[in-house]
Amino acid sequence: MTYESVYDAVFDQYEKEQSWNDNAHVGDKSSLNIADEALGRHADSDETGLRIRDFDTGETERYTFAELDAAANRVSNYLESHTDRGDRIGAMLPTLFELYAVVFGTIKAGRIYLPLAPMFGPDALNYRLKDSRASVLFTTTDGCEDLDGTISTLERVVTVDGGDDDAVDGETTVDGYDAVTDHSDAFDSVETHPNDPYTLTYTSGTTGAPKGVLSSHRGVVELHAYAEYVADVRPDDVYLVAASPSWSYGLNMGTVMSGVRGTAIGCYRGQFDPHTFFETLEEWDVDNAMIPPTALRQARAGGIDLESYDIDLRVLISAGESLDQETVAWCENGLGAPPQDAYGLTEGGMIVCNYAFEDWEVKPGSMGKPLPGTEVALLDDDGNEVDQGEVGEVAVKRDENAQGSYWGRPEATLDTFTGLWLRTGDLAREDEDGYYWYVSRADNVIISAGYRIGPGEVEDTLLNHPAVEEAAVVGADHDTRGNIVKAYVTLVDEYSPDDELGEEIQEFARSELSKHEYPREVAFLEALPKTASGKIKRSALED
Structure with missing residues (x-):
């Protein structure tokens, strides 16, 4: 199979698969619920449907498709009892069995899943809950401590590690997870139209706060070419995606499309450790993996000897940013496959990719060619x-x-x-x-370790520190992360610049924002460079 042989054929296939009548109503042939496609049709299967490696204990947890479907149905029944169709349901959880139950249970119930990374601090969390007007949040007791009790739409909080009525301020009801598990494990998925949204994902922009992007159930069709010709996910693959469903790739390719393709979800829990990660690839005998470029660069820079592991990948996806030629060769020699860069964005899906064809040449650093059908x-x-x-x-x-x-x-x-x-x-x-x-x-978005970071959200948080008068955030070159967030600040009169204050401002931002977006460098200026109209000249700071 070659790139040229499939490109035109995919357009014809899309015309057939996307020929739903947009004026049709739920309940007829146009109904499509991606949770049914990914999980419900495997409901009677005792095959492994989910693998999670705990990096702290080294243990692997395994759950069948049937166990995951039953758990998702309990979540659906809980949501049916307490929410309305179309409500936004947030989950800020580590990579646990319950997280995947919430993802599928939310979608099965015709609600909209709101991904919230466990690394979020109070500012990042509460902004998304308020802006989305979420009605339910699944989290941990620790996660409750970051909640703003003034979020009027948040009716219920479910803590997977035991409910605590004192953990949340305001009128919000707090349930332990037993309030979910007490429900029936039988549920008929809500019939949804292909254009109905199933997730609300926040993406960083050039100015101001992040914007929520609605994605629809038809996404399983739009991702078909990527899963088939790029990731080449097969039912008998042992598949591992180093990203949880808190992030777009982990949700769409690591979770939903795993089930659609009939293979088990594979992920890990805990702080990334390259030794444990490569041990997991070896012990699971992984065929197909997605590993972020930053993880590969860090492992290579840290002196990891891949020859000491028995790893032979058929497919290695490395999405989010390009890799240098040395890291590409290191992966190909030690992991069995060259990293296939894949470029996409939340608003547009996967766009330009490298492919798993036997005759495909990976040009190190290249994004590849357009996805068939695009x-x-x-x-x-x-x-x-x-x-x-x-x-x-x-x-x-x-x-x-x-x-x-x-x-x-x-x-x-x-x-x-x-x-x-x-x-x-x-x-x-x-x-x-x-x-x-x-x-x-073309704008000021910073790409660090594969994450897209809008300067506006970081700057707004920095301005909340009592010492900061003005702030501007840009990207600075970094050996393993590609770029890091660097903040330039001016101070109010009673403060003087020194290393201790820089560390204090840095730690303040780290505690309020996501752990990937706080400034790793803080520089003090007497005044920020500005245009004649008073706008900050970030280009001058970048230079």
């Missing part, structure tokens, strides 16, 4: 395609049936999800062989 162009500021070899903004041609929107932001939705092209904000060039090469962001 039309990609590089555009200039006026919307015209640039010549081959020139730098342009990556844009994906919009499917006329696709439904995309930002939660509660109609103007931003019109800007992004209308017109012929969805513009990504990423700059790239195309070489003579049709491979795309990432150049940079």
Whole structure:
């Protein structure tokens, strides 16, 4: 199989699979619930449906498809008793069996899953709960301590490690997880239209707070080509994705598409440790893995000897940012497969990728070629395609049936999800062989360890520190993370710049934000560079 042999065929396949009548009503042939596709159809299976490696104990937990489906049904019944269809249901949990039960149970019940990473601090957590107007949060007792008791829409909190009525302020009801497990393990999934949303994922932008992106049930069709030709996920694979369903890739490819393809979900819990991770690949006899570029760079820089492990991957996906030639060769020699870079974004899905074809050449550092079924162009500021070899903004041609929107932001939705092209904000060039090469962001979004970080959210938090008068955040080069967040601040009169204050400001931001987005460097300036109109010149700070 070659890239050329499948590209045109996928367009024909999409026309058949996406030919739902958008005016149809729930209950007819247009009904599609991705939780049924991914889990419900395996409900009677005693095959392994979920593997979790605990990095603290070294133990592997295994659950069958039937056990996971029963647990998801209990969550669905709990939500049916306390919420309405379309309610947003948040989960801020480590990688536990209960997290996957909440994901599938929420979607089965026709509610909208709100991913919340356990690394979130109070600012990041409460902003998303307030903006989404979530009605239920599944978390731990520790997670309750970060909650703002003024969130009027949050009706219930479920703690998986035991309920505590004193852990949450306000009128919110707090239940232990036994309130879920007391429900029946039988549930008929709610019939949903392919365009109904199943998740609300927050993505960082260039200014202001993150925006929520609604994704629809039809996503299982839109991800088909990626799962088939890039990740090449097979039912008999031992599959491991080093990302939990708190993040888009872990939710869509690591969780939903695992079940759709008929293979077990594989993930880990705890602080990433390269030795334990590669031991897991060996002990599980993993065939197919997704490993973030930062993890691979850190492992190589840390002197990990891959020859000491017996690992032979058929497929290795490394999404989020490009890898250098030395790391690519290190992986190919020690893991059995070269890392296949895959480029996508929450708003547009997977767009430009490398492939698992036997004759496919991975060019180290290249994004690859457009995903079959997807039309990609590089555009200039006026919307015209640039010549081959020139730098342009990556844009994906919009499917006329696709439904995309930002939660509660109609103007931003019109800007992004209308017109012929969805513009990504990423700059790239195309070489003579049709491979795309990432150049940079067209805006100020920082990509660090694969995470997209909007400067606005970090700056807003920094301004809450009593010493900070003004703040500007940019990306700074880093050997393993690609970029790190660097903050430039000016101080109010009664404070003086020194290392101790820099560390205090850094720790303040770390406690309030996600653990991946706090500034790892803080620099003091007497004044921030600004334009004539008073806007901060981040380009000057980057230079």
